[in-house]
Structures are given as structure tokens and as C-alpha cells.
Amino acid sequence: GENVEQHPSTLSVQEGDSAVIKCTYSDSASNYFPWYKQELGKRPQLIIDIRSNVGEKKDQRIAVTLNKTAKHFSLHITETQPEDSAVYFCAATLPGAQKLVFGQGTRLTINP
């Protein structure tokens, strides 16, 4: 079945710098790749997603890139702010979107 690897497990950056989180997936048939942000004690919230027919997507300070050949996708956060501190999860799903397979998560800390 599908497997998603996420790196790094922890990331600490200075406020204002950029942060990059990377994921690789195993099943080339996967076609939908969402990113979730989970703050302490709260539910995972979708922050951005990308489909396999698109190479890059941006939403203000957040962007996701997808390399289907290499089977990896990345989250880029620019001009980081303290409120960006959270755990970020990548996920992949096969056509039919019945099941999300998650990476292990990255704990992002923004240092003021």
C-alpha cells in the first residue's frame, strides 16, 4: 500500500526566515496531496493541497510543489511568523480519495 515519508521531524527557524518540509510517497497512482497544520490540542486544519496534474500551488506565504517523477512534494512557508509554530502533516491519497496516508509530521518552531 501507499507509504509517505516526511522530513524533518523537527524544524526550528528564525522569525522571518523560510521553512521547507519534504515528503515522499511510494505509490505513483496517488493523485491528491494535502497539507495539514495541527496546533497543540486542536484539530488538523487543511492549509493547502495540490493535485497530480499541477506542479506548484501558492496561497500567500504558503506554497506546495510536486515532482511526480521523483514522487515527492514539499511545503514552503516564507516570512515565517510565531503563529506558524505547529505540527505539519503531509498526506497522499489514491484516486477515489477514500483514505489519507499521512507522513509522521514535522514540529515547526518559529523563534522570535
Next chain:
Amino acid sequence: KAGVTQTPRYLIKTRGQQVTLSCSPISGHRSVSWYQQTPGQGLQFLFEYFSETQRNKGNFPGRFSGRQFSNSRSEMNVSTLELGDSALYLCASRPTDSGTQYFGPGTRLLVL
């Protein structure tokens, strides 16, 4: 629209007991998925229901079961609880024509 809701939010049980968790999806969403979140295993897929039918199941023992009602509300049941079942149980709903899943706040289960 109101978001996904889950009840109860917190639960303490002892080994051997059984527990039922409830999830109400976003109005109009017919798909409900359940996930288990633990520090060691991350977010793992339990099962997905659509129109009262289980369409997909993760790698969990038969002690974990679920069902969906005609109004799309879903319940999951865990019988003969074990200490390792302590976790945050999240449900997520999604529209029929989208892969985007929206999570509820979760039920935090502690098994003593």
C-alpha cells in the same frame, strides 16, 4: 456551515471495557472517515463510510468497528479496550466530489 463535531471530547475507560464515539459530519457530506492519532504511530486510517457502507478499512484489529446512519452521522466502537488504544480519535468528512477532508476536534480516549 457548522464544522465536523465529535462527542464526547474526553473519555476515560479501563481495560476490557468497550467505548462508542460519535461523529456528525458537515451538512451535505456523505463520506466520514476515522483516524487514530498517537505520538508513536502518528495519524492512521481506521475506516471510511459512505452512504451507510464501509468502503475502506485500515490495518486495525476487529475490535475496532464502525457504522454510519442514514443522516451520515457515524459511530465507531472499540471493544475489549487495551492500554494501547489510548489515543486521539479523529473523524473527518468530505464532499462527494472532492478529496478534501475536514477534521473534527477529536475524542481523546484514555485507557487505564
